Amino acid sequence: MDQLNQLPCPVLVTDRMGKILAANIDLLAIVGGSAEQWQQKSMDKLFPLASRIFLQTHVWPMLLRQESVRELYLHLNDSNNQRIPMMMNCQMGQFEGADSYYWVFFVALQRSLFEAELLQARGDAQRMAASLAQSHKELKELHSQLSQRTHMVETANIELTELSQTDPLTGMANRRALAIAITHWQSQVTDGAHASLLLVDVDHFKAVNDQYGHDEGDCVLTALARQLQASMRVSDLAVRYGGEEFALWLPFADHTGAECTAQRVHDHVREVKVAGNSITVSIGVATSSDARSPELLQQLIKHSDEAVYQAKASGRNRTVHFE
Amino acid sequence: MLLLESYLNILNRNNVHVQANNGPVLLYAHGFGCNQTMWNQVTPYFESTHRQVLFDYVGSGKSDLASFDVKRYSSLQGYAQDVLDVCDALGLSNGVTFVGHSVSCSVGLLASIARPELFDRLVLLGPSPCFLNHPPDYLGGFEREDLEGLLSLMDQNYIGWANYLAPVVSGETEAGALTGELSDSFCSTDPTVARVFAQTTFFSDNRADLPLVSRPCLILQHREDALAPLGVGEYMHAHLQGSTLKVLDVVGHCGHMSQPFLVAEAMRNYFNNLSLP
Incomplete structure (x- = not known):
C-alpha cells in the first residue's frame, strides 16, 4: 500500500469484477473518502453513468480478453460530484497473492478540451463534406440533363442541315x-x-x-x-x-x-x-x-x-x- | 427460402462459426461493443453436449462491414433479422436455444416473437428491455444525457483509430467506405458502426414486446450491474410469461467473461430441470 502511495498518479486496484481492493492517496485526493471506505465497493461508483456504461461495454470485455488496456478516456467523479476527464491504463497483476487489476489515471483537462475541439471540427468537416457531396450530386444530375439536351439539339441540327440542303422531290442536293x-x-x-x-x-x-x-x-x-x-x-x-x-x-x-x-x-x-x-x-x-x-x-x-x-x-x- | 449462394453469403457476412455438429443447438449472440469471442470461456462447458453456433452482427467483429446498412441496423429488428438469417443459412427450423448478452437479449426476444417455432427457449444474460428511466413505472437506470455522454466518450476514445480524424473526403461515399483496416481494440468495431449500434441499443424501448414472447426464458441477472440493475431483471421476470430469474453472484455486466463457470452452471441447471418435450 505504501508503495502505491509513492506513485505520482492516482492508482486503483480491483479484483476481476471491479471490486475495489486498494486506492492510493492521489486517487483519494480526487474522489474523496478514505481507503477503508472504498474497499470492497464496486469501482463503478467512482464514475459517472456514461463512463460506467463505457467500462462495462468496452473496457471490461477488452480487459478480460487481453489483460490490459491503454490510453482510454473516461471521467471520474470527484468529491464534489464534478466530472474529471482522465486518461487511463489498466493491467492485470498480483495483489496480496491474487489476480488483480491495476488502474492508473492521469488527469487530462487540457487534452480533453483540445480533443473536444478536434471532434467538433471533425463533425463540422463531415457535415460540410455531406453538403458538398449533395451539391456534387445535384451538379452531376444537371450536367447529365444538359448533355442530354445538347445531344438532342445536335441531332436536330443534323436533321435540319440535311433538310435545308436537300431537294424534297428528287432527294438531290439543292x-x-x-x-x-x-x-x-x-x-x-x-x-x-x-x-x-x-x-x-x-x-x-x-x-x-x-x-x-x-x-x-x-x-x-x-x-x-x-x-x-x-x-x-x-x-x-x-x-x-x-x-x-x-x-x-x-x-x-x-x-x-x-x-x-x-x-x-x-x-x-x-x-x-x-x-x-x-x-x-x-x-x-x-x-x-x-x-x-x-x-x-x-x-x-x-x-x-x-x-x-x-x-x-x-x-x-x-x-x-x-x- | 433463400438460395444456397445467399446462405453462404450470410455465413460469411456474419462470420458464423459452428462448434461440433451434434446435440441441441446453442446460438450465442454478443452484446454491444463486443463480438463472438466474448463467449469463448462459456462454450467449453457445452462442447460435448451441444452444437454451438457463434456469429458477429453485421458491423461487429469480423463481419462483412460492407453489408452494414445504417437504416436496417438503426432498429433492433435489423439485428433480429441477422439472427433469423443465420438460422436459415444453417438450415435450423426448430430446437434452438438462444443465448444472448445485454442488448442481444432484446434481439433474441424479437426474433422469438417473429419465429416462435424456431426457438425452444432463451437464456438472457444481463437483459434490459429499456435503458432509459420512465418514472414512476420503470427505471432503466439512465437519463438521455447519460447516453449522450456515452456517445461523446466513444468519440473521444475512437480518436486513436486509424483515419478517424483523417480529412473527410467529399464526393461520393458509399457503404464500401466503411471497409477500413480494423484495429483489435474495442473488439474490432468500426467507430461509425459502433455509434449506430450504441444509439440503437440505448435508445430502444422493448417493454411492450415482453408480453408477446411465448418461449420460456432463463433470466441471468448480475447481482450488481451498472447497466442492468436488479430492478430491471425483476421487471423482465414479471413481464415474461414462464420465465425463470436467477441472480448470479457477479459484479459487473459481463459474467460470461469474469465468472464463466457461474453462467455455465446456471445454464446447465436450467437445461437439466426442464422437462424436455
Missing part, C-alpha cells in the same frame, strides 16, 4: 448545298486550279407536263436525277437548280474533263423515256481557273446560263461551252 460545296472547295485549293459547272436543262419539259400531267413530269425529274448521279465522278455534286434545271459541280475539271462529263450526261439521259421517246437535255458548260475568286460561283452560273441559252437556240440536245 442550291444551298452547291454554294457550300464550292466555298468549301475554294478554301482548300490554290489559285489557278480548274473547276467547271454544267447547267443541264430538260428539253421540252413544259410539253411533258402539259401532255402527261405533273405527276409524270415529277417522275421524269426523279429518273433524270438518278441518271445525272450515274454520270458523275465521286467528287462531283449534282443539284436540282430550278424547276427542270440541274447543275453539276465538277471540281478540278478543265475544259476537256467537263465536255467528257457532259457527253456522259447526254448518254445517260437517253435512258429516261416518256411514252417511248427519250428525253434530251441542253447543257451549258462554264470552266474557270479563278479558284480563289469570291465571284467564282456567280461567274460559273452566269456563263453556263448563257451557254445553255445558246444550246437551246442552236437546236437543243447538245452541249455549248462558254468561251
Whole structure:
C-alpha cells in the first residue's frame, strides 16, 4: 500500500469484477473518502453513468480478453460530484497473492478540451463534406440533363442541315448545298486550279407536263436525277437548280474533263423515256481557273446560263461551252 | 427460402462459426461493443453436449462491414433479422436455444416473437428491455444525457483509430467506405458502426414486446450491474410469461467473461430441470 502511495498518479486496484481492493492517496485526493471506505465497493461508483456504461461495454470485455488496456478516456467523479476527464491504463497483476487489476489515471483537462475541439471540427468537416457531396450530386444530375439536351439539339441540327440542303422531290442536293460545296472547295485549293459547272436543262419539259400531267413530269425529274448521279465522278455534286434545271459541280475539271462529263450526261439521259421517246437535255458548260475568286460561283452560273441559252437556240440536245 | 449462394453469403457476412455438429443447438449472440469471442470461456462447458453456433452482427467483429446498412441496423429488428438469417443459412427450423448478452437479449426476444417455432427457449444474460428511466413505472437506470455522454466518450476514445480524424473526403461515399483496416481494440468495431449500434441499443424501448414472447426464458441477472440493475431483471421476470430469474453472484455486466463457470452452471441447471418435450 505504501508503495502505491509513492506513485505520482492516482492508482486503483480491483479484483476481476471491479471490486475495489486498494486506492492510493492521489486517487483519494480526487474522489474523496478514505481507503477503508472504498474497499470492497464496486469501482463503478467512482464514475459517472456514461463512463460506467463505457467500462462495462468496452473496457471490461477488452480487459478480460487481453489483460490490459491503454490510453482510454473516461471521467471520474470527484468529491464534489464534478466530472474529471482522465486518461487511463489498466493491467492485470498480483495483489496480496491474487489476480488483480491495476488502474492508473492521469488527469487530462487540457487534452480533453483540445480533443473536444478536434471532434467538433471533425463533425463540422463531415457535415460540410455531406453538403458538398449533395451539391456534387445535384451538379452531376444537371450536367447529365444538359448533355442530354445538347445531344438532342445536335441531332436536330443534323436533321435540319440535311433538310435545308436537300431537294424534297428528287432527294438531290439543292442550291444551298452547291454554294457550300464550292466555298468549301475554294478554301482548300490554290489559285489557278480548274473547276467547271454544267447547267443541264430538260428539253421540252413544259410539253411533258402539259401532255402527261405533273405527276409524270415529277417522275421524269426523279429518273433524270438518278441518271445525272450515274454520270458523275465521286467528287462531283449534282443539284436540282430550278424547276427542270440541274447543275453539276465538277471540281478540278478543265475544259476537256467537263465536255467528257457532259457527253456522259447526254448518254445517260437517253435512258429516261416518256411514252417511248427519250428525253434530251441542253447543257451549258462554264470552266474557270479563278479558284480563289469570291465571284467564282456567280461567274460559273452566269456563263453556263448563257451557254445553255445558246444550246437551246442552236437546236437543243447538245452541249455549248462558254468561251 | 433463400438460395444456397445467399446462405453462404450470410455465413460469411456474419462470420458464423459452428462448434461440433451434434446435440441441441446453442446460438450465442454478443452484446454491444463486443463480438463472438466474448463467449469463448462459456462454450467449453457445452462442447460435448451441444452444437454451438457463434456469429458477429453485421458491423461487429469480423463481419462483412460492407453489408452494414445504417437504416436496417438503426432498429433492433435489423439485428433480429441477422439472427433469423443465420438460422436459415444453417438450415435450423426448430430446437434452438438462444443465448444472448445485454442488448442481444432484446434481439433474441424479437426474433422469438417473429419465429416462435424456431426457438425452444432463451437464456438472457444481463437483459434490459429499456435503458432509459420512465418514472414512476420503470427505471432503466439512465437519463438521455447519460447516453449522450456515452456517445461523446466513444468519440473521444475512437480518436486513436486509424483515419478517424483523417480529412473527410467529399464526393461520393458509399457503404464500401466503411471497409477500413480494423484495429483489435474495442473488439474490432468500426467507430461509425459502433455509434449506430450504441444509439440503437440505448435508445430502444422493448417493454411492450415482453408480453408477446411465448418461449420460456432463463433470466441471468448480475447481482450488481451498472447497466442492468436488479430492478430491471425483476421487471423482465414479471413481464415474461414462464420465465425463470436467477441472480448470479457477479459484479459487473459481463459474467460470461469474469465468472464463466457461474453462467455455465446456471445454464446447465436450467437445461437439466426442464422437462424436455
